[in-house]
Amino acid sequence: MTEVSTPATTNNAGNPIESDNESLSAGIQGPILLHDHYLIEKLAQFNRERVPERIVHAKGAGAYGELVITNPDIANYTKAKLFQPGAKTESLVRFSTVAGEQGSPDTWRDPRGFAIKFYTEDGNYDLVGNNTPVFFVRDTIKFPDFIRSQKRLPGSGLRDNNMQWDFWTLRPESAHQVTWLMGDRGIPKTYRHMNGYGSHTYQWANSKDERFWVKYHFKTDQGIDFLTQDEADKFAGSDPDLHRADLYNEIEKGNFPSWTLKVQIMPVDEAEGYRFNPFDLTKVWSHKDYPLIEVGKWTLNRNPQNYFVEIEQAAFEPSNIVPGIGYSPDKMLLGRVFSYADAHRYRIGTNYAQLPPNAPRKTEPQSYSKEGAMRYFYNGPEVPVYAPNSFGGPHADPERAGDGGLWDFDGKAVRAGYIKHAEDDDFGQAGTMVREVLNDEQRERLADNIIGHASNGVTPQVLERVYQYWKNVDPDLGRKVEEGVKAKLAEAGEATEPQTGDSSAQGGDETSAVQVGGRS
Structure with missing residues (x-):
């Protein structure tokens, strides 16, 4: 039977290592030694195997x-x-x-x-x-x-x-x-x-x-x-x-x-x-x-x-x-x-x-970007690190580049919403979708999904806005949502009416909060 040849294990620098099974210690019963570089590298690499997950779209x-x-x-x-x-x-x-x-x-x-x-x-x-x-x-x-x-x-x-x-x-x-x-x-x-x-x-x-x-x-x-x-x-x-x-x-x-x-x-x-x-x-x-x-x-x-x-x-x-x-x-x-x-x-x-998935495949970057952690591509020492230069370094070419799709705009800095067009409102397209795009079965599932979601842990004060939100989208859908949620909550023995004095139901996007045990 032919013996299969296997490559020698190395550290990350490519150096062969003595053992991948036992740590280096001061005698069999003694402490592990700090200069067992491969052990330290292996543990440190393991501790850092995960990068921070994406804030959004993590999975x-x-x-x-x-x-x-x-x-x-x-x-x-x-x-x-x-x-x-x-x-x-x-x-x-x-x-x-x-x-x-x-x-x-x-x-x-x-x-x-x-x-x-x-x-x-x-x-x-x-x-x-x-x-x-x-x-x-x-x-x-x-x-x-x-x-x-x-x-x-x-x-x-x-x-x-x-x-x-x-x-x-x-x-x-x-x-x-x-x-x-x-x-x-x-x-x-x-x-x-x-x-x-x-x-x-x-x-x-x-x-x-x-x-x-x-x-x-x-x-x-x-x-x-x-x-x-x-x-x-x-x-x-x-x-x-x-x-x-x-x-x-x-x-x-x-x-x-x-x-x-x-x-x-x-x-x-x-x-x-x-x-x-x-x-x-x-x-x-x-x-x-x-x-x-x-x-x-x-x-x-x-x-x-x-x-x-x-x-x-x-x-x-x-x-x-x-x-x-x-x-x-x-x-x-x-x-x-x-x-x-x-x-x-x-x-x-x-x-x-x-990194491999992010690097361009059909073009070679010609950039003055330099250094920083984990850099491994770099320009030759003859390439200047600044622009402009007179030593043959890359230069911007407007004939080859795009302009980002410039458009005309006024020069005054403002904080404003979009310009309202003739049929712009927040609920109109959602209502059209409900009435003209969805069929009866899809509308029924839509209502059931909303009812199931909104009847799970949503407070009466917020529920009042939920009902009005869907009535603004479509009156029939809003009525079904309100009746369905109230029926589910009644069946579970939970309150369906908001308490008085709730300021959060007044609308808008600015609300006040009381800080407890923290900084205000």
């Missing part, structure tokens, strides 16, 4: 894929190389839940992250979105407040429905997204059975420098499917990694999931007069006004070899754009341009862009 799964452009006419709208006729672009995707921690079940009712990194000839292009076309808030200054309301109470460390409904009902722009969340798509059957959306409004520019506003839609070719609340609750206990396992196993079996990429295109000069503010992340554009245009086919065909290295260390950021694509006046998008990259610097280090 997820990912895979590699390819986008193939099937519509040659899309080049009329953008000069971005990844969207040119017949282009094939490698990509990395990470799907995720939003509020749950690393160990949370895949089947909680929650939006799903849908973040894609395209490795293009002009560097990486990151499209950071969700499985819904809208979001809970429209200004990035409210994003930390929203996320905290979906997380855990500071005292008990428990999630709290009352905190969620308190925030939602005080921020009426949340109604459209909460309608999505409480409906069938609030718990997709698998990551393969959900759509993905860029959600934000972006800007495209073609080779003639003509500008267009654009929204991305990734339509699942597997068909939309969902879990009922009862099914999701059972899987949370019996198979908490259901979605992660499904994605990995299906790709391993060669059942490659795919999506058809489509876009909505709005000429720049039509934005100002459109009936909804086109940059408001809580709104969608009507498909009748701006029909979907097919772009290409996106297929996932390869699993990562190492989940931590390739998925946990993957960093997606909307600041990664390429020529032909830019930003818009979407305030959530503009805030994320800063916050995502900053979160990566905190979580995985200053030089996170050099």
Whole structure:
């Protein structure tokens, strides 16, 4: 029988080690010696195996894929190389839940992250979105407040429905997204059975420098499917990694999931007069006004070899754009341009862009960025470390670069909400969705999901706002919610009427609080 040759174990510097089984000690019964470098390295490495989990989207799964452009006419709208006729672009995707921690079940009712990194000839292009076309808030200054309301109470460390409904009902722009969340798509059957959306409004520019506003839609070719609340609750206990396992196993079996990429295109000069503010992340554009245009086919065909290295260390950021694509006046998008990259610097280090999943594949960075913890790519000693210079260092080339999609705006600094367009209000699109998009069975499940959620730990004071919130969306739905919640609470013997003197039911987004045992 042929003996199998195995490589020698080394430390992280590549030096062979004496033993991987016994620590070096002062005699058999003596203390362990500090100069057993491999023992110290092994324990120290173990202590640091986990980086801080993401504040948002902590639990997820990912895979590699390819986008193939099937519509040659899309080049009329953008000069971005990844969207040119017949282009094939490698990509990395990470799907995720939003509020749950690393160990949370895949089947909680929650939006799903849908973040894609395209490795293009002009560097990486990151499209950071969700499985819904809208979001809970429209200004990035409210994003930390929203996320905290979906997380855990500071005292008990428990999630709290009352905190969620308190925030939602005080921020009426949340109604459209909460309608999505409480409906069938609030718990997709698998990551393969959900759509993905860029959600934000972006800007495209073609080779003639003509500008267009654009929204991305990734339509699942597997068909939309969902879990009922009862099914999701059972899987949370019996198979908490259901979605992660499904994605990995299906790709391993060669059942490659795919999506058809489509876009909505709005000429720049039509934005100002459109009936909804086109940059408001809580709104969608009507498909009748701006029909979907097919772009290409996106297929996932390869699993990562190492989940931590390739998925946990993957960093997606909307600041990664390429020529032909830019930003818009979407305030959530503009805030994320800063916050995502900053979160990566905190979580995985200053030089996170050099890690394998984040490094560009088709271009070599030519940057004056230098040093910092964990840096391992660097310029040659002959390359200057400053700009401008007269020694052949890289220089900015406006002919090759994009401009970020500049748009006209006035120069006065203001703090103001979006300009209201003719049909802008916070509940209108949610109501249209309930009455005209959902069928009878979907409306029934929507009402049941809201009733089940709102009757679990939500105080009578906040419930009064919950009832009015859904009546504003749709009177019939609001009535069903109120009757259903009150029936559940009565059955459980709980109070259904608010106590007098509650100031929190007055609306608005500014509330006072009494500090106990802490700083005011």
